[in-house]
Amino acid sequence: MRIGIDVGGTNTDAVLMDGATVLGAVKTPTTSDVGEGIVRALQLLRTETRFDPARVTAVMIGTTHFTNAILERQRLMPTAAIRLCLPAAERLPPMVDWPEDLRQAVGAHTFLLHGGHEFDGRVISPLDEPEIRAVARRIADRGIRAVAITSIFSPVNPSFEEEAAAIMRSEIPEANITLSHTIGRIGLLERENAAILNACLGDLARRIVRAFREALSGMDISAPFYLSQNDGTLMSAEFAEAYPVLTIASGPTNSMRGAAFLSGAAREAVVVDIGGTTSDVGMLVSGFPREASAIVKIGGVRTNFRMPDVYSFGLGGGSIVQTDPLRIGPQSVGYELTTKALVFGGRTLTTTDVAVAAGLAEIGDRNAVAALDPQLVQSVLDEIHVRIAEAVDRMKISAAPLPVIAVGGGSILINESIEGASEIITPEHFAVANAIGAAIAQVGGETDRVFALEAMSRAAALDQAKAEATQKAVAAGAEPATVHIVDVEEVPLAYLPGNATRIRVKAVGDLLQT
Amino acid sequence: MRLLHPQNVEDIALGAAVLGTGGGGDPYLGKLMALQAMREHGPVPLLTLDEIGDDDLIVPSAAMGAPTVLIEKLPQGDEVLHAFRALEAYLGKPAKATMPIEAGGLNSTIPIMVAARLGLPLVDCDGMGRAFPEVQMVTHTLYGIGATPMAMADEKGNSVILNTINNRWAETFARSITVDMGATALIAVCSVTGRQLKEAAISGTTTLCETIGRTIRQAREDKRDVVEAVRQVVGGFRLFHGKVVDVQRRTETGFAKGEATLEGIAEDAGRRLVIHFQNEHLIAMVDGEMVASVPDLITALDSDSGEPVTTEGLRYGFRVVVLGIPCNEKWRTLAGLAIVGPRYFGYDIDYRPVENRFGL
Numbered sequence: 001m002r003i004g005i006d007v008g009g010t011n012t013d014a015v016l017m018d019g020a021t022v023l024g025a026v027k028t029p030t031t032s033d034v035g036e037g038i039v040r041a042l043q044l045l046r047t048e049t050r051f052d053p054a055r056v057t058a059v060m061i062g063t064t065h066f067t068n069a070i071l072e073r074q075r076l077m078p079t080a081a082i083r084l085c086l087p088a089a090e091r092l093p094p095m096v097d098w099p100e101d102l103r104q105a106v107g108a109h110t111f112l113l114h115g116g117h118e119f120d121g122r123v124i125s126p127l128d129e130p131e132i133r134a135v136a137r138r139i140a141d142r143g144i145r146a147v148a149i150t151s152i153f154s155p156v157n158p159s160f161e162e163e164a165a166a167i168m169r170s171e172i173p174e175a176n177i178t179l180s181h182t183i184g185r186i187g188l189l190e191r192e193n194a195a196i197l198n199a200c201l202g203d204l205a206r207r208i209v210r211a212f213r214e215a216l217s218g219m220d221i222s223a224p225f226y227l228s229q230n231d232g233t234l235m236s237a238e239f240a241e242a243y244p245v246l247t248i249a250s251g252p253t254n255s256m257r258g259a260a261f262l263s264g265a266a267r268e269a270v271v272v273d274i275g276g277t278t279s280d281v282g283m284l285v286s287g288f289p290r291e292a293s294a295i296v297k298i299g300g301v302r303t304n305f306r307m308p309d310v311y312s313f314g315l316g317g318g319s320i321v322q323t324d325p326l327r328i329g330p331q332s333v334g335y336e337l338t339t340k341a342l343v344f345g346g347r348t349l350t351t352t353d354v355a356v357a358a359g360l361a362e363i364g365d366r367n368a369v370a371a372l373d374p375q376l377v378q379s380v381l382d383e384i385h386v387r388i389a390e391a392v393d394r395m396k397i398s399a400a401p402l403p404v405i406a407v408g409g410g411s412i413l414i415n416e417s418i419e420g421a422s423e424i425i426t427p428e429h430f431a432v433a434n435a436i437g438a439a440i441a442q443v444g445g446e447t448d449r450v451f452a453l454e455a456m457s458r459a460a461a462l463d464q465a466k467a468e469a470t471q472k473a474v475a476a477g478a479e480p481a482t483v484h485i486v487d488v489e490e491v492p493l494a495y496l497p498g499n500a501t502r503i504r505v506k507a508v509g510d511l512l513q514t
Numbered sequence: 515m516r517l518l519h520p521q522n523v524e525d526i527a528l529g530a531a532v533l534g535t536g537g538g539g540d541p542y543l544g545k546l547m548a549l550q551a552m553r554e555h556g557p558v559p560l561l562t563l564d565e566i567g568d569d570d571l572i573v574p575s576a577a578m579g580a581p582t583v584l585i586e587k588l589p590q591g592d593e594v595l596h597a598f599r600a601l602e603a604y605l606g607k608p609a610k611a612t613m614p615i616e617a618g619g620l621n622s623t624i625p626i627m628v629a630a631r632l633g634l635p636l637v638d639c640d641g642m643g644r645a646f647p648e649v650q651m652v653t654h655t656l657y658g659i660g661a662t663p664m665a666m667a668d669e670k671g672n673s674v675i676l677n678t679i680n681n682r683w684a685e686t687f688a689r690s691i692t693v694d695m696g697a698t699a700l701i702a703v704c705s706v707t708g709r710q711l712k713e714a715a716i717s718g719t720t721t722l723c724e725t726i727g728r729t730i731r732q733a734r735e736d737k738r739d740v741v742e743a744v745r746q747v748v749g750g751f752r753l754f755h756g757k758v759v760d761v762q763r764r765t766e767t768g769f770a771k772g773e774a775t776l777e778g779i780a781e782d783a784g785r786r787l788v789i790h791f792q793n794e795h796l797i798a799m800v801d802g803e804m805v806a807s808v809p810d811l812i813t814a815l816d817s818d819s820g821e822p823v824t825t826e827g828l829r830y831g832f833r834v835v836v837l838g839i840p841c842n843e844k845w846r847t848l849a850g851l852a853i854v855g856p857r858y859f860g861y862d863i864d865y866r867p868v869e870n871r872f873g874l
Contacts, residue, residue, distance in 0.1 A: 088669040088696075091591025092546055118696040119583045124669075152587050187585045394818075394833065396757075490763065502582070 001056050003221075004439025005041060006228075006254055006432075007063040010276055010335050013435035014041040016049050020261075024049035025432040027409075029335070034065065035211035035218075042219045053220040058511065060438040062228035062254045065208055066201050066244045070102070070299040076200040077146040077176070078107035080139045082132075082168075083192065084115025084151035084160050088124055094150070094192055099300040106200045109144060111135045115160045116152030119450065119500070124152060132164050136171035146202050147177045148195040152188060154181035155449050176202040183245065183305055185448050186502065190295060190304035197298065198245035205244035209237045226511070231306050232257045232288050232437070233444035233508055236477060245305070248298055251434060252280045252310045253289050258437030259405040260287045262427035269403040270392045270421070273433065274410030276318040277332035281391040282310045284405075286486050288508075290395075306446070311391055317410030321349045321380055328383055342368045351413055354380045361412040381415065389419040396420065407433035444486075444508040445472025452500050461503060462488065469507040478509030515565055517557040518636070523548050523626055525727030530622030531822035532726050532744060533719075535811045537794035538619015538645030539581035540824070545623045547591060551630035558626055559635040561611060563717050568709040570610035572637055573601055575628040576621045578649070578666070578688060579698035582826065584620070587696055590669035594628055594700035600673045601665035601702040613637040613711075615652060615704055617719035618645030618794075624700075639715035641704060643842040644811050647793045649688055650681035651854050653844045654704045657714040664688065664703045668695040716842045722748075730820050740820025741835045750839040751872050753798055753805050754787040755780050755817065758832040774828045776836070787836060789814070791825045796859050798836060806838035807861070809845035809854040810868040813837050838868035 001023070005014045012030045016023040026044040031037035038061070045051070069075045081094035094110040095103050113131050116124035139147065147168060151160040161179040168175055178199040184191030209227075216225060226234040228250040235243065255273040263269065267287060273280045283290040289308035296307045314330025318337045321328050333340040333348055340346035342353040343364030349372075355361045357369040357377045392404055401422035406414050407430045414424060429436060447468040451461040466485050473483045487506040518526075527541035534541070552558065566572065575594050577584060602609055612625045612632070617640040629636040641652030649661050661684040667673040674691055678684045684703075692699040706714065726747055733743035745752060756776035763772035771792045778785040787805075790797040795812035798805050806812050814823045814834040823834055844850055846867065856863040 085588075087590050087671070089588035089590065090669075091550065092543070092588050096550070097546060116587070118587065119580070120697075122696070124587070124696070186582065188588055189585075 001051060002439050003042070003045070003056055003059045004435040004437070005038060005059065005061045006251065006434040006438055007037060007061065007065065008251060008434065009064055009068075012037045012041045013432040014045045015429070015432050015435040015439055016045055016051055017436070017439045022429050022436065023051070025429055025435070027432065034208055035215040038212060038215040039218060042215070046219070056221050056223045058223050059216060059221060059225040060228060060234060060441055061212060061225060062250045062434065062438040063208065063247060064251055066204065067248050069201060069204055070197060073101050073105040073299070075204045076105045077203050078109065078142075078144050079146040079148060079196055079200040080109045080111060080144050081192065081196050082111045082113060082135065082147060082149045082164065084113055084127065084149065084164060086112055086114045086125060088116060088152060089188060092189065094196065097189070097302065098193075102299055102301065106196065107144070109139070109142065115164070117154070117157045117160070119153060119156065120452065121157055127160055127163055129167055132167045133171055136168050140172050145172070145174055145176055146199040147175050148180065148192065148199040149177060150180035150188065150192040150195055154179070155186055155191075183243065185304050186450070187304045190302050193301045194245055194303040194305045197301065197303070198243060201244040202241070205241045209241050213237065226441070228254050228438045228441055230308060231291070231444060231506070232441055234441045234477070234511060239476065249307050249310070252282060253308045254434040254437030254441070255280065255407055256282050256284055256289045256308065256437065257287070257441060258433030258435070259407045259427070260284050261436060261440050262407070262429060262433060263403070263405045263425045269405050270395055271405045271407065272388055272392065272411065272414075273408040274406065274413060275316045275408050276337060276410065277314065277316045277334050278312050279315045279388070279391065279408075279410070280310045280312050281395050282308055283395045288486060309395070311395055313387065313391055315351070315384065315387055317350070317352045317413065319351045321351060321354060323349070323376060326379060326383060328380060351380070351384065351410070355412050358415065360415050381413070384413050385416060385418055388414065392418060393420050406430065442508045443473055443476045443478035443511050444506060445469045445474070445476055445478070446504070446506045447472065448502070448504040450500055450502050458501070461501070465503045465505040466507070469505040473507040473509050477512055479512040480509070483507050483509030515559050515561055515635070518560050518626065519557050520549050520552055522724055523552065523623065525731060526626070526720060526723045527623050527727065528730055529723035529726030530618055532748070532813050532815070533618035533622075533643070533723060533811065534645045534822065534824070535618060535794045535813050536791055536823070536825040536828070537581075537647065538616065538621065539577070539584060541620050541623050543584065543588065544577070544620045544627065547589070548623045548626035548630065551627045555630045555633065558629045560720060561635045561637050563637065563639055563712050563715065566611060566637060566708040566711065568707065570708040571605065571607050571705060572611050572613055572708060572711050573598060573609040573702050573705045574613045574615040574641070575625045576615045576701050576703060577624050577698060578701050579692045581620065583697040587698060589698070589700060593667040593669050594624060594702075595631060596671070596673050597665040597667040597700050597702040598628060598632065600667065600675060601663060601705060604663055604665065604675050605705060609634065609705070611635045611637050613715075614640040614720065616640060616642045616645055617716070617723055618642065622720070622723050636720065637711070638720045639711065639717045640719045641715060643716040643719055643845075644809075645794050646854060649685040649703065652681070652704055653716055653842070654706065654714050655681045655853060656844060656847070656849050657710065659704060659706055659710055659714055661704050663705070664701060666691055666695070666699045666701050668699060716844065733820065741815050741817060744815060744820055745837055748837070748839045750837040751868055752835060753812070753838045754778065754785070754800060754836040755782045756787055756834065756836070758828055758834065761828050770825065772825070774825070776834070779833065789836070790861070792859060793825065795825065797856060797861055797863065798838065804863055804866070805871060806868045807856045807863060807865055808859060809841040809850065809865075811839035811841060813839065840867060840869055
């Protein structure tokens with residue numbers, strides 16, 4: 001049996017699953033104390049299903065804690081940003097384009113040192129060990145323990161980042177070091193940004209992992225636990241302590257993965273996750289969310305690591321409805337739905353009230369909306385369907401109709417067909433799709449680097465990239481026999497001789513059960 | 515003369531991506547360096563062509579190489595100044611101003627950084643009116659102005675002066691040296707006198723970039739149709755509204771070549787657009803019929819945000835409006851078409867001005 005937990009901004013959802021069967025599902029409000037909300041959800045789940053903690057084999061947790069810390073500029077460690085680059089890249093130092101408040105929150109400790117590689121593997125300048133030692137001592141003197149190391153073209157050759165880390169560790173054994181090539185792609189500033197964000201989340205990661213661990217052992221669950229990454233795969237607690245930034249945007253990913261699972265084997269579908277305030281729409285390709293290819297900003301900082309391609313707009317079950325002229329959202333009563341909506345004795349007309357009036361849901365007191373003009377109810381529902389249809393069309397790859405899977409508590413708003421949808425699937429347990437997505441997550445590995453196709457055939461390069469991705473998935477805990485390639489992308493690099501091509505491969509497999 | 519301030523530079527960078535026609539490199543890095551130089555040295559004077567003296571030496575400054583490498587190996591920051599100084603020393607005469615050689619993409623903003631740091635004005639013109647992939651593809655070539663003597667510099671402190679018999683050779687040698695320098699080099703190229711420049715340059719292109727960028731920014735703020743606002747300001751034509759359904763890429767002779775296929779939506783439903791690209795968009799065909807080609811500009815804008823989409827960013831599912839924008843008249847001559855027309859790029863197609871299809 002597995003337990004999936006999704007810690008969202010408003011609610012914490014938990015599900016108990018045995019293979020593909022959902023044995024129980026609960027929803028509780030998220031608490032400010034990290035462990036408390038999890039404990040409460042687990043207690044509720046236990047009351048509902050009477051599960052035996054000894055029979056739980058794994059717990060998967062998706063959380064918004066790290067995203068929130070960056071957005072709020074809170075709970076971040078002072079971080080030293082070391083770039084191995086000189087003489088290149090001197091005048092655009094680390095954090096050059098960061099919002100000032102976030103730069104201050106991590107302390108603006110930047111160091112430019114010798115190192116780096118050319119695109120073809122030549123050395124820009126050799127590492128300077130005494131220089132690195134001197135910087136390490138300055139970092140130690142300032143009491144800084146988080147370090148992000150970025151070397152030019154480290155995705156092609158990571159050796160300088162690794163050597164610099166070893167030197168750093170010999171001076172500051174307790175240092176929490178992030179190497180950029182383990183997180184990001186080609187694109188120095190964006191990869192460096194992701195590495196710095198990851199490093200500054202180190203303490204929080206350890207605190208959260210500890211809180212999760214204590215919450216689980218307090219419930220007598222001794223099974224290993226995992227955190228959800230934003231590509232729909234899992235990482236171990238130890239890995240999560242080292243790479244917390246990879247959890248960012250795991251929420252929408254879990255919803256989409258849960259939707260894919262609940263609706264059967266739809267390989268390609270659009271998922272509409274309607275929450276209380278916003279809706280997230282994304283495209284499933286081979287059962288995984290399509291990835292955003294462009295630069296993605298996190299807390300105002302440009303990053304280029306993998307993120308799900310999600311379109312969000314202000315429509316949810318708590319959206320406020322204005323009647324003259326008709327306007328739905330983006331304002332929402334949010335978590336106050338149960339006091340402010342008409343059906344709960346409040347005075348604000350919300351989309352949930354409209355759904356109850358139309359007979360789409362039985363929530364609260366139906367008599368409270370009996371007097372609503374049926375024509376108004378119909379025009380609100382029409383408008384909601386038009387807006388969902390627009391969002392669905394925006395995310396689709398072709399004009400061909402695709403199945404639309406509706407999940408999230410607010411999906412009660414959908415009652416008729418949507419233009420461009422071949423069918424609308426509202427699966428059982430739709431309200432906790434995100435926790436289910438966490439529970440069924442797999443383990444993945446990715447490689448992204450430049451190959452010179454002059455020296456090797458394209459097929460050999462692809463094989464090598466696939467082997468590397470597979471190896472990384474196995475190292476992350478996948479059962480070797482189940483690992484398969486889910487994504488291959490090639491980008492020839494302009495102006496380079498030797499037919500240089502960038503190849504990105506992603507492999508995933510089932511979690512190895514021990 | 516007017517002064518360029520940081521907000522102007524933000525707008526120029528955004529507009530330059532539209533004139534980049536899918537290539538030219540992301541103006542983001544050049545913008546960051548220009549803004550940083552402005553913080554240290556203050557605003558940059560922008561001169562019209564009329565405001566420069568006939569005997570003034572004007573030295574354009576630029577980056578050359580693979581945009582995908584430049585985003586990883588950032589310039590040290592001073593190499594373009596080294597190239598600039600090396601060329602001045604070789605010519606034995608100080609420059610009175612710098613300018614962009616290429617209005618589209620990254621090279622729109624590099625000279626702003628140079629101007630700020632050297633305390634020189636920038637001239638409001640360029641040699642392409644857009645982005646092109648090779649050194650000789652400048653209007654200077656049409657007027658017999660040499661790309662060389664040309665200076666190239668790397669981040670290590672190396673610099674090279676080239677002297678070639680024509681601008682095609684300048685491209686050949688400079689391309690090899692760029693690869694040796696790590697696939698990016700900073701250059702000072704196509705130096706001219708004010709007299710020559712007034713005849714050869716495409717005037718007002720920095721201001722055009724700025725106007726495009728400001729239009730996009732303001733249309734977004736006002737929640738207006740960004741794509742239509744851009745179309746009006748550039749005097750362009752809507753070629754196609756569609757969604758990218760396939761992108762094929764390959765590397766040939768050091769360039770990223772390929773085709774993007776778009777399926778029509780809305781008014782173009784049922785039709786198909788194929789864009790052929792070589793770093794920049796070269797040819798647009800709708801259902802097998804050519805609707806635009808180089809040297810006219812073919813630019814793809816995100817249909818909602820109006821954000822220009824690069825060839826490397828083109829991917830499945832992107833919804834774009836493709837605009838055709840008439841190029842400068844200098845490119846529409848026989849001499850111009852010989853160096854930047856469809857046949858130069860290997861397409862056996864006659865150039866036809868983009869506006870002809872629209873009855874103009």
